[in-house]
Structure formats: C-alpha cells, structure tokens
Amino acid sequence: MGINQGRPPFPTIKRLALYTRPLESLLGSKVQVVSSEMLAKMCGVTPAQVRKDLSYFGDFGTRGVGYDVVELLKTIKGILATDRKWNLCIVGIGNLGKALAENENFKKRGYEFVALFDSEKEKIGKSLGPGLVIYPLDEIPQKVKELNIEIGVITTKANQARRAADLLVLGGIRAILNFSPIQLRPPEGILLENIDISVRFEKIAYVLAKGLK
C-alpha cells in the first residue's frame, strides 16, 4: 500500500494524461471497472507500466478486481491538476493559432484561451469564437497580468518568437509552449516546452529509410 519512492518520472506524467482518454470513453459507456491489462491495451503500453505509473501516487486498485473507472479518472485529474481552470493565451494567430483557439477539447480539459495576440494590423480587433479578441503584441504584458494568464502559447513565425517570449515573460507568465522552431531561453523558473512538428517527420523518415522496426 501506497506512495512509491521519489518523484515520479516525467514519462509517467505524460502517460497519465494518455490514460485519461480511454477512461473517459469507458465512463461514457458505463463500464465501472478496468484492469491494468485492459487500460494498457487501450493505450498501447504494458500492464506493468500502468500499475507502476499509478503506484507513484498511491494505490487506487482492488486486487483481484481492477480499478474503479470513476475514481481513477478523478484521481488522475487531481494529480495532473486538470481539476481546475488554467488561463492561456496564444501569440500568433495564423492557421495553427486558430486551430488551437477553436479546438473545443482544450476547454473541456480546463485549458481556456482568454486572449489572442498578433502583430498584423489587419487582424487586430477581430475576434475568434465567443468574445475572443485579437490584441497587438505590445499589450501582452498588461493582458497577461490583468487576466491572470499562466501559460503562453507561441505560434508565430520564427522571427517573432523571441519577441513574443520576452513579452510573455515581462507579463509574468509561468510557462511557455513553443511551436516555433526557435530555441528560446527563458529566465530561470519559467517552464518551457517545445513542440517541433517537423522533428516528428524527421524521425519517421529516418525509420522508413533505414527500414528498421
């Protein structure tokens, strides 16, 4: 019973988020109990992995039976802090920025975009979705403070990314999710995550070309 050794590995955190999806669909179909084996299959991982991941946070299962779907989902959301609202903003309202802003899934999970920014004059003042207005970049610091924005998403062109990051930092942002292919260097204490989609293509190309598994 309960609480494993030191801090859980980061891969564990990402998998917890993964577990959430099939769990929600099980919930929808009124399944009450799930085994590590079933959950594992639904997520493409091993059963031992599922159990180990969960064991870092306590023990939620019943031996011989499995995990209660409702309880497990609630627990994971608690661990991931998805049981509260997070205010985000997007800098750079091109296609990608729009795609994120209009995606309903994020809001469902508690991630709410409360401000949009772009450098193009023609876009300023336009709104996307329900009352989501596009502001100029200079207003980033002020809006971040005013609206309590904790996470900033950068979807600008490469040449604007650095400026976007600086302005977010100035406003007191806590984390940045960067889609540009630029290496940002935020000050100590600010969390940076990069998503570089073409890196994924490159991995695919490598595997295909080398013909390895």
Add this chain to the structure above:
Amino acid sequence: MGINQGRPPFPTIKRLALYTRPLESLLGSKVQVVSSEMLAKMCGVTPAQVRKDLSYFGDFGTRGVGYDVVELLKTIKGILATDRKWNLCIVGIGNLGKALAENENFKKRGYEFVALFDSEKEKIGKSLGPGLVIYPLDEIPQKVKELNIEIGVITTKANQARRAADLLVLGGIRAILNFSPIQLRPPEGILLENIDISVRFEKIAYVLAKGLK
C-alpha cells in the same frame, strides 16, 4: 575513430533533427566551423551529448577545431534521409490540416504534401496552395498508390480518425502521423507516431501546480 556500438537511441535521432536548425542559420551567416559546445548551447543540450550523438554515425569533427558546418549539415540530412523528397497527404482539412498544408518549412525539408482529403462535401474540389486539391475520403487508397504517398497525416475529428487510418493502410501507406486523441492500431509494419497536444498542456499544468523544477 568512427561508428559506435549498436543502433543509436531514438532520442539521438530527434536531437539530430534539432541540430539541423541552428546549423542552417550558421550556414546562412557564413560561419564555417562549429564546436560541440557552441552547437550544444544553441540547442539547449550538453556538449558531450552532441558529440556522443554524432559518434553513433562516424566521426565528422576535427580535434582541436570542431565540425565543418556544411559537411555536418549534409551528413545529418543524409542520416535523417532528409536529402530526398517524401510524399505526404493530409486527411482532415480543418485549421490544423490547413496550417500544415500551408507551412513552407516542411517542403523546404523535403516533406511535400501531394494530396488532401476531407469528408465534408463543401470542401471537396477546393484547392489549397498551388494545385493542392481536396479529395473525398474514398479516394484515399487510390491516390496513395497513384501518387506514391508514404506518410499520411491524420488531422480529422476523433470520430473520423479510425476510418482515415484504415483507408490509408488500404492504400499501402508506410507511416501515419496521428494528431487525433484516438489510439490507432495499424497492422504490423506500419509506423505510427502520435502527437497529442493536450498531453503537453497536462504536463505543464502538473509542473506548475506541483511547483517543481
């Protein structure tokens, strides 16, 4: 000298792709030589990591000097098989699909979208960019064969993802890049990569909430 032990770790492959970006900008500014230390700093990794990564494939540096930028870039592109063209298609032409289709960076790296697919009647026949027409989903298998498409990108809504994957497989696709939050199960031998953006938000939320480094 040269060629390290067994197959290189996958993290190494992803970093090679990462190294490519600053290398290109160095190339642009006519810098001829780069040390592992400088390259490391530009990418946010350690110098030892850079050298170890490269050592899996041979030795390209000159001791006491560094790496020749032009040569290193060419070598990495060769390793990643980015020195040739790859034909891709996108299934699901919403904002995200559009963002990918219109992004010039991919083509620059050899990843060319040669067909688009969507299930909405109103979108069929429209074209995006230079001669990129949107076809209905049923035409996926035929077009994949006809145009020699090796990589399929799925940017549909969740409820269409499975069908999209099946049709791609039917056409003989070799790899699938899946942006939907659905766990796909392609047959043996077909490479699947998932990009689930909200997982990244979840990791950020976790770190912020726990206040850990």
Add this chain to the structure above:
DNA sequence: TTTTGTGAAGGAATTCACAGCA
C-alpha cells in the same frame, strides 16, 4: 592548446516476477 571521440560510470525508466490481498 583546443576540442573531438569514446569507454566506463552513473542515472533514469521499464520490465520482470512474485508476494499480498480481495
């Protein structure tokens, strides 16, 4: 000198295999 290339050491994450409990 300077900076690479790399075995050896260390650390992190996964898998094994089984004890413990329902």
Add this chain to the structure above:
DNA sequence: TGCTGTGAATTCCTTCACAAAA
C-alpha cells in the same frame, strides 16, 4: 483464483573524464 502493488533485475540513455589528434 485473479489482479494489484512493488522490490529487484534489466535495459536504455546520459554524463564523466580523459586519451588521442590536430
């Protein structure tokens, strides 16, 4: 009996530290 929870074993990846080369 069946499935969880978890130390121990293993595999995988990174970092260290230094010999080798320019």
